[in-house]
Amino acid sequence: MTMGNTKPATIYDVAARAGVSKSLVSLVLQRSPRVSEQRRAAVLAAIQELDYRPSTAAVSLAGTRSRTIGVVLDDFRNQWFVDLLTGLREALQDQGHRLVVADRFLNTGLDASPVEGFLSMRVEGLVIAGEPDTDLAIPASTPVVVAGGRAALARADTVANDDLAGGRMAAEHLIELGHVRLGFVGGHSAASDARLEGWRSAIDAAGARAGRTASAGVVGATGAAASTDVTGVAVVLAADVTEETGSAGTHRLLDEHPEVTAVFAANDVTALGAMSAIAERGLRVPEDISVMGYDDTPIAASRYVGLTSIDDRSIDIGRGAGVRLLERIADPGLTPTEVLVEPRLVARRTTAAR
Amino acid sequence: MTMGNTKPATIYDVAARAGVSKSLVSLVLQRSPRVSEQRRAAVLAAIQELDYRPSTAAVSLAGTRSRTIGVVLDDFRNQWFVDLLTGLREALQDQGHRLVVADRFLNTGLDASPVEGFLSMRVEGLVIAGEPDTDLAIPASTPVVVAGGRAALARADTVANDDLAGGRMAAEHLIELGHVRLGFVGGHSAASDARLEGWRSAIDAAGARAGRTASAGVVGATGAAASTDVTGVAVVLAADVTEETGSAGTHRLLDEHPEVTAVFAANDVTALGAMSAIAERGLRVPEDISVMGYDDTPIAASRYVGLTSIDDRSIDIGRGAGVRLLERIADPGLTPTEVLVEPRLVARRTTAAR
């Protein structure tokens, strides 16, 4: 079709080809209704023929808004952003906003942080996904919403999964299945802490309901409860929540508390670690020990793993974050809010009644 | 520090603050050596104080080059791009190029394809990661290199993993372990085909070496070979290579050829499917059946899975693709080349001697 021309067509070329002024072309581009059908058709035809595409640089320079919003991911390896993006797309893209994605490392060496790059692009707003690095300096004038992860930025809106509720759901699921000796394995992160707290509160509540003494201690805690009491034991390592943490933590948990029949891990990868530790001890999942994760990542959903998990509903978080960002862009004076999305239990093959 | 000013500082503001002309500021920005230390210091100070950041829009509009290159991923869910990006970064970013990433879906609704968006940004080059969709129309004037995946674009350079060699390595590994009844499970993709072909050729070669008749047929093929001959049976489903494919294919493979003791799957996810099928049949990995995957994804490396796999060396592919893109940008007249990166065997726990 087109020969390998070198210079991209400009609005001038289109105008000339269609026999109109550049302004008219601009109007057509912006879908203005105040253009005669004739001219519009001519312009559209010219655009086709010239394979014209407006320069985003020129558009955002000349226009009042860049129509682009930046998404900062903590790490491309954390798959949870995939669903988040879906939700963000729904909320933002359909409003004509362009999404640009970067993780913490993408353009290091050019910019100090991905935020720098976005500010240079004059993004209209920022979505910080996950636990924001403390040192990503964002000017107060830039609308920001933190999606997933607690707000390190006081001025930012937050849309996140309700980790407390999720932790509670995990414990309740296990208790309903008849488990009374529960274990938790987590590490160093705000999310892990919150999930543990929720898990504990559910155990306490179960004890209260039964009119007995329930207790949730940490490894090393003494006190032998009656055999039908629901009790919980937590191992929280001073390390990131990873597969290694899950493995090491579970080994320690089972060494000190062999009576445990159900393990709740701070997230899916950690749960994977727990499962390998359990296998290494010659035990089976879920026959001997039930295992739960958190986040409902693709690995959990995998047929091979089939991990019972808590769905943090990333899509809804993304959608909520997008909507909120739009509101804040429209009115920067808004008071920061914190929205919690209710998680959801996804039961699979790693948990069973005992 | 800075008050929540609304408008970002411009080069004019900096010039005024430093008491110099805009041109001088521009020179400092471009690290020109033809600037007195005094002025430079003054400008730098002003930049600091004003929290100035050049507008990428203005830069690419006024400059001759956009200094950005676009990376098109087939799908953010395919984790292999993570390493690819690392390689690309090494090659491109350090040369002052900005990377912008998009998957097939990111800005759908705004642009017909991610390529559209990149062309609007006037990227200097494109990296197509994975099997390019046939319909991503790229003007002949845009430098392109396909990273991983066969070139659907004749005019594009290709840097990819040597699937043929990888398939061969897989078979050789299994044969060395003493397996003589080999199975392959794959699906509909160029990569799967090539890996199968390599696997077959290694089986044939093993037979030739042994001076016996070796055969590699497909399911349904007749011919009972002597018990010490190395033979291969392949199940190639007319579907994408997914976990389901791996599971269904493996069931079929073992139904028709229960003598198989080692399964090579077209990729890691498929291998996961194979492992679940094997488990469903009450068999163990690797005691009863060895399993291999391809790509060496994080799942394979996971402690829980420990899948023996073929590392496609994505980092090196990324680096190679970046280097080549730079060359092509410098000289668009170059004849397209195809570089194959030698894969690497990563032995883990799913393969064992028999």
Place this chain on the structure above:
DNA sequence: TTGTAGGCGTTATCAA
């Protein structure tokens, strides 16, 4: 409904 004339924030080209 359509066209004219600035201007957006930089780089690039010339002079000085």
Place this chain on the structure above:
DNA sequence: TTGATAACGCCTACAA
């Protein structure tokens, strides 16, 4: 070594 001044490609009044 510095400083005017014209592009760059588009949007946005303002006029016609």
